[in-house]
Protein backbone atom coordinates (compact mmCIF):
# COMPACT_ATOMS: atom_id res chain seq x y z
CA UNK A 1 0.00 0.00 0.00
CA UNK A 2 1.38 3.37 -1.02
CA UNK A 3 1.85 5.91 1.74
CA UNK A 4 -1.06 8.31 1.67
CA UNK A 5 -3.45 5.91 -0.06
CA UNK A 6 -6.43 5.08 2.12
CA UNK A 7 -8.26 1.78 2.31
CA UNK A 8 -11.87 1.13 3.19
CA UNK A 9 -10.53 -0.13 6.53
CA UNK A 10 -8.77 3.21 7.17
CA UNK A 11 -12.01 5.06 6.47
CA UNK A 12 -13.97 2.76 8.79
CA UNK A 13 -11.41 3.25 11.57
CA UNK A 14 -11.87 7.03 11.59
CA UNK A 15 -15.63 6.88 11.03
CA UNK A 16 -15.96 4.63 14.06
CA UNK A 17 -14.10 7.15 16.21
CA UNK A 18 -16.76 9.72 15.33
CA UNK A 19 -19.70 7.31 15.23
CA UNK A 20 -18.96 4.25 17.39
CA UNK A 21 -21.14 1.32 16.25
CA UNK A 22 -21.85 0.54 19.91
CA UNK A 23 -23.97 3.70 20.04
CA UNK A 24 -26.41 2.34 17.44
CA UNK A 25 -29.82 1.06 18.49
CA UNK A 26 -30.13 -2.72 18.81
CA UNK A 27 -32.51 -2.93 15.81
CA UNK A 28 -30.19 -0.94 13.57
CA UNK A 29 -27.76 -2.25 10.95
CA UNK A 30 -24.67 -0.05 10.83
CA UNK A 31 -21.16 -0.60 9.52
CA UNK A 32 -19.78 -2.11 6.34
CA UNK A 33 -22.56 -3.63 4.21
CA UNK A 34 -20.76 -4.11 0.89
CA UNK A 35 -17.13 -4.30 -0.11
CA UNK A 36 -13.60 -5.34 0.76
CA UNK A 37 -12.03 -3.59 3.77
CA UNK A 38 -8.61 -3.81 2.10
CA UNK A 39 -9.68 -2.11 -1.12
CA UNK A 40 -8.02 1.24 -1.84
CA UNK A 41 -10.17 4.37 -1.73
CA UNK A 42 -9.33 7.71 -3.31
CA UNK A 43 -12.86 9.14 -3.48
CA UNK A 44 -15.72 8.85 -0.97
CA UNK A 45 -19.34 9.70 -1.78
CA UNK A 46 -21.92 10.46 0.91
CA UNK A 47 -25.72 10.27 0.75
CA UNK A 48 -28.70 9.86 3.06
CA UNK A 49 -30.22 6.85 1.26
CA UNK A 50 -28.52 3.99 -0.62
CA UNK A 51 -30.95 4.00 -3.55
CA UNK A 52 -30.01 2.52 -6.95
CA UNK A 53 -29.65 6.07 -8.31
CA UNK A 54 -27.27 7.03 -5.52
CA UNK A 55 -25.21 3.86 -5.99
CA UNK A 56 -24.96 4.58 -9.72
CA UNK A 57 -23.90 8.15 -8.96
CA UNK A 58 -21.19 6.93 -6.58
CA UNK A 59 -19.79 4.48 -9.12
CA UNK A 60 -19.98 6.98 -11.98
CA UNK A 61 -18.02 9.46 -9.86
CA UNK A 62 -15.26 6.94 -9.18
CA UNK A 63 -16.01 6.52 -5.47
CA UNK A 64 -14.41 3.54 -3.76
CA UNK A 65 -16.68 4.03 -0.77
CA UNK A 66 -20.28 5.17 -0.44
CA UNK A 67 -21.26 6.29 3.05
CA UNK A 68 -24.98 6.50 3.75
CA UNK A 69 -27.00 7.46 6.80
CA UNK A 70 -29.76 4.92 6.25
CA UNK A 71 -28.96 1.19 6.04
CA UNK A 72 -29.46 -0.68 2.77
CA UNK A 73 -31.09 -3.61 4.57
CA UNK A 74 -32.79 -3.59 7.96
CA UNK A 75 -34.60 -6.93 7.71
CA UNK A 76 -33.55 -10.42 6.71
CA UNK A 77 -32.46 -10.68 3.11
CA UNK A 78 -32.36 -13.99 1.24
CA UNK A 79 -30.80 -12.80 -1.97
CA UNK A 80 -29.40 -9.83 -3.82
CA UNK A 81 -30.80 -10.57 -7.29
CA UNK A 82 -31.04 -7.48 -9.44
CA UNK A 83 -34.81 -7.84 -9.46
CA UNK A 84 -34.94 -5.81 -6.24
CA UNK A 85 -33.73 -2.26 -5.55
CA UNK A 86 -31.39 -3.55 -2.82
CA UNK A 87 -29.97 -6.19 -5.15
CA UNK A 88 -29.36 -3.58 -7.83
CA UNK A 89 -27.50 -1.42 -5.32
CA UNK A 90 -25.27 -4.30 -4.21
CA UNK A 91 -24.57 -5.43 -7.77
CA UNK A 92 -23.84 -1.93 -9.03
CA UNK A 93 -21.48 -1.20 -6.14
CA UNK A 94 -19.64 -4.53 -6.44
CA UNK A 95 -19.27 -4.20 -10.23
CA UNK A 96 -18.11 -0.62 -9.77
CA UNK A 97 -15.62 -1.50 -7.05
CA UNK A 98 -17.31 0.60 -4.36
CA UNK A 99 -17.94 -0.35 -0.74
CA UNK A 100 -21.01 0.71 1.26
CA UNK A 101 -20.81 1.83 4.88
CA UNK A 102 -23.66 3.05 7.10
CA UNK A 103 -23.62 5.29 10.18
CA UNK A 104 -27.24 5.64 11.29
CA UNK A 105 -28.52 5.82 14.89
CA UNK A 106 -24.90 5.95 16.06
CA UNK A 107 -24.56 9.20 14.06
CA UNK A 108 -27.90 10.45 15.42
CA UNK A 109 -26.71 10.34 19.04
CA UNK A 110 -23.11 11.45 18.40
CA UNK A 111 -22.08 15.02 19.17
CA UNK A 112 -21.41 16.40 16.64
CA UNK A 113 -24.05 14.33 14.89
CA UNK A 114 -27.06 14.55 12.63
CA UNK A 115 -29.09 16.97 14.77
CA UNK A 116 -26.06 19.22 15.41
CA UNK A 117 -25.72 19.67 11.66
CA UNK A 118 -29.43 20.47 11.34
CA UNK A 119 -29.18 22.97 14.21
CA UNK A 120 -26.13 24.61 12.66
CA UNK A 121 -27.92 24.93 9.31
CA UNK A 122 -30.71 26.82 11.11
CA UNK A 123 -28.23 29.16 12.80
CA UNK A 124 -28.90 27.98 16.36
CA UNK A 125 -26.48 28.86 19.15
CA UNK A 126 -25.68 27.40 22.55
CA UNK A 127 -26.59 23.88 21.55
CA UNK A 128 -27.25 21.29 24.20
CA UNK A 129 -28.76 17.85 24.42
CA UNK A 130 -32.54 17.74 24.14
CA UNK A 131 -33.14 14.49 25.94
CA UNK A 132 -31.91 15.58 29.38
CA UNK A 133 -29.03 18.02 29.64
CA UNK A 134 -25.76 16.25 30.37
CA UNK A 135 -27.52 13.00 31.26
CA UNK A 136 -26.88 10.40 28.65
CA UNK A 137 -30.08 8.67 27.60
CA UNK A 138 -30.31 4.90 27.65
CA UNK A 139 -29.72 4.57 23.92
CA UNK A 140 -26.07 5.53 24.39
CA UNK A 141 -23.86 2.74 25.59
CA UNK A 142 -20.14 2.95 26.08
CA UNK A 143 -18.34 2.43 22.79
CA UNK A 144 -15.94 -0.41 22.30
CA UNK A 145 -12.50 1.03 23.00
CA UNK A 146 -11.11 2.27 19.69
CA UNK A 147 -8.00 0.52 18.46
CA UNK A 148 -4.95 2.77 18.83
CA UNK A 149 -6.59 6.12 18.13
CA UNK A 150 -4.16 8.62 16.65
CA UNK A 151 -6.10 11.61 17.92
CA UNK A 152 -8.36 12.11 20.93
CA UNK A 153 -11.89 10.92 20.22
CA UNK A 154 -13.68 14.23 19.89
CA UNK A 155 -17.17 12.84 19.56
CA UNK A 156 -19.34 12.12 22.55
CA UNK A 157 -22.75 10.53 22.86
CA UNK A 158 -25.44 13.12 23.60
CA UNK A 159 -28.63 11.28 22.68
CA UNK A 160 -31.33 12.30 20.24
CA UNK A 161 -32.11 15.91 19.43
CA UNK A 162 -30.60 19.26 20.30
CA UNK A 163 -31.97 22.51 21.64
CA UNK A 164 -30.49 25.94 20.94
CA UNK A 165 -31.27 29.61 20.57
CA UNK A 166 -31.91 31.93 17.65
CA UNK A 167 -29.85 35.11 17.88
CA UNK A 168 -33.12 37.07 18.01
CA UNK A 169 -36.77 36.05 18.34
CA UNK A 170 -38.77 35.83 15.13
CA UNK A 171 -42.37 34.91 14.26
CA UNK A 172 -43.01 31.28 13.39
CA UNK A 173 -43.85 32.25 9.81
CA UNK A 174 -40.41 33.84 9.38
CA UNK A 175 -38.80 30.93 11.14
CA UNK A 176 -40.40 28.52 8.64
CA UNK A 177 -38.92 30.59 5.81
CA UNK A 178 -35.52 30.30 7.54
CA UNK A 179 -35.92 26.52 7.67
CA UNK A 180 -36.91 26.40 4.00
CA UNK A 181 -33.83 28.46 3.03
CA UNK A 182 -31.48 26.37 5.17
CA UNK A 183 -32.46 22.95 3.85
CA UNK A 184 -32.39 21.49 0.35
CA UNK A 185 -35.62 21.88 -1.58
CA UNK A 186 -38.21 19.09 -1.51
CA UNK A 187 -41.72 18.79 -2.91
CA UNK A 188 -43.29 18.83 0.54
CA UNK A 189 -41.47 21.94 1.68
CA UNK A 190 -41.90 23.09 5.26
CA UNK A 191 -45.12 22.82 7.29
CA UNK A 192 -45.82 24.14 10.76
CA UNK A 193 -48.61 23.84 13.27
CA UNK A 194 -48.82 27.63 13.70
CA UNK A 195 -49.89 30.27 14.43
CA UNK A 196 -47.63 32.26 12.10
CA UNK A 197 -47.14 35.12 14.58
CA UNK A 198 -46.06 32.89 17.46
CA UNK A 199 -42.63 34.11 18.60
CA UNK A 200 -39.78 31.64 18.28
CA UNK A 201 -36.50 31.99 20.11
CA UNK A 202 -35.59 28.61 21.56
CA UNK A 203 -35.60 25.80 19.01
CA UNK A 204 -35.45 22.02 19.41
CA UNK A 205 -34.39 19.92 16.44
CA UNK A 206 -34.23 16.24 15.67
CA UNK A 207 -33.10 14.98 12.29
CA UNK A 208 -35.37 12.22 10.96
CA UNK A 209 -38.50 11.07 12.77
CA UNK A 210 -38.36 12.93 16.07
CA UNK A 211 -42.01 13.65 16.78
CA UNK A 212 -41.86 11.74 20.05
CA UNK A 213 -39.52 14.43 21.39
CA UNK A 214 -42.27 17.10 21.55
CA UNK A 215 -42.59 16.64 25.31
CA UNK A 216 -38.83 16.87 25.79
CA UNK A 217 -38.76 19.98 23.59
CA UNK A 218 -41.44 21.63 25.70
CA UNK A 219 -39.67 20.60 28.91
CA UNK A 220 -36.49 22.23 27.57
CA UNK A 221 -38.42 25.46 27.05
CA UNK A 222 -38.35 25.24 23.26
CA UNK A 223 -40.91 27.26 21.34
CA UNK A 224 -40.72 24.93 18.37
CA UNK A 225 -39.56 21.41 17.44
CA UNK A 226 -38.15 20.95 13.93
CA UNK A 227 -38.32 17.35 12.79
CA UNK A 228 -39.79 15.07 10.10
CA UNK A 229 -42.45 12.46 9.44
CA UNK A 230 -45.16 14.21 11.48
CA UNK A 231 -48.30 12.07 11.64
CA UNK A 232 -51.84 13.40 11.99
CA UNK A 233 -52.84 12.02 15.39
CA UNK A 234 -49.38 12.27 16.85
CA UNK A 235 -48.97 15.94 15.95
CA UNK A 236 -52.51 16.81 17.08
CA UNK A 237 -51.86 15.14 20.42
CA UNK A 238 -48.45 16.76 20.80
CA UNK A 239 -49.56 20.35 20.18
CA UNK A 240 -52.57 19.74 22.42
CA UNK A 241 -50.46 18.41 25.25
CA UNK A 242 -47.38 20.64 25.04
CA UNK A 243 -46.83 24.39 24.51
CA UNK A 244 -44.63 23.82 21.47
CA UNK A 245 -45.13 24.27 17.73
CA UNK A 246 -44.06 21.51 15.36
CA UNK A 247 -42.21 22.35 12.13
CA UNK A 248 -42.30 19.38 9.79
CA UNK A 249 -39.71 19.00 7.03
CA UNK A 250 -38.75 16.18 4.68
CA UNK A 251 -36.93 13.37 6.47
CA UNK A 252 -34.21 13.38 3.78
CA UNK A 253 -33.74 17.16 4.03
CA UNK A 254 -33.44 17.08 7.82
CA UNK A 255 -30.52 14.65 7.68
CA UNK A 256 -28.77 15.92 4.55
CA UNK A 257 -26.78 18.71 6.34
CA UNK A 258 -24.92 16.03 8.33
CA UNK A 259 -23.30 14.61 5.20
CA UNK A 260 -20.94 17.55 4.70
CA UNK A 261 -19.98 17.45 8.38
CA UNK A 262 -19.23 13.72 8.22
CA UNK A 263 -17.22 14.24 5.03
CA UNK A 264 -15.11 16.98 6.63
CA UNK A 265 -14.44 14.85 9.73
CA UNK A 266 -13.47 11.89 7.55
CA UNK A 267 -10.97 13.98 5.57
CA UNK A 268 -9.58 15.59 8.72
CA UNK A 269 -9.16 12.35 10.66
CA UNK A 270 -7.66 10.49 7.70
CA UNK A 271 -5.22 13.37 7.20
CA UNK A 272 -4.12 12.91 10.83
CA UNK A 273 -3.21 9.34 9.87
CA UNK A 274 -1.36 10.45 6.76
CA UNK A 275 -4.14 9.35 4.42
CA UNK A 276 -5.98 11.44 1.87
CA UNK A 277 -9.35 11.01 0.18
CA UNK A 278 -11.59 13.36 -1.75
CA UNK A 279 -15.24 13.53 -0.75
CA UNK A 280 -18.49 14.43 -2.50
CA UNK A 281 -22.04 14.75 -1.20
CA UNK A 282 -24.97 13.52 -3.26
CA UNK A 283 -27.49 16.12 -4.32
CA UNK A 284 -29.97 13.47 -5.50
CA UNK A 285 -33.25 14.08 -3.66
CA UNK A 286 -34.19 10.72 -2.20
CA UNK A 287 -37.24 12.06 -0.42
CA UNK A 288 -39.97 9.81 -1.90
CA UNK A 289 -42.44 12.68 -2.37
CA UNK A 290 -41.76 14.37 -5.72
CA UNK A 291 -44.90 16.34 -6.55
CA UNK A 292 -46.88 18.90 -4.58
CA UNK A 293 -50.11 20.59 -5.62
CA UNK A 294 -50.95 23.28 -3.07
CA UNK A 295 -54.56 22.94 -1.91
CA UNK A 296 -56.90 25.90 -2.27
Ligand SMILES: [Zn+2]
Pocket residue numbers: 069070207208209251255
Ligand atom coordinates in the same frame (compact mmCIF):
# COMPACT_ATOMS: atom_id res chain seq x y z
ZN1 LIG B 1 -33.38 9.05 8.97
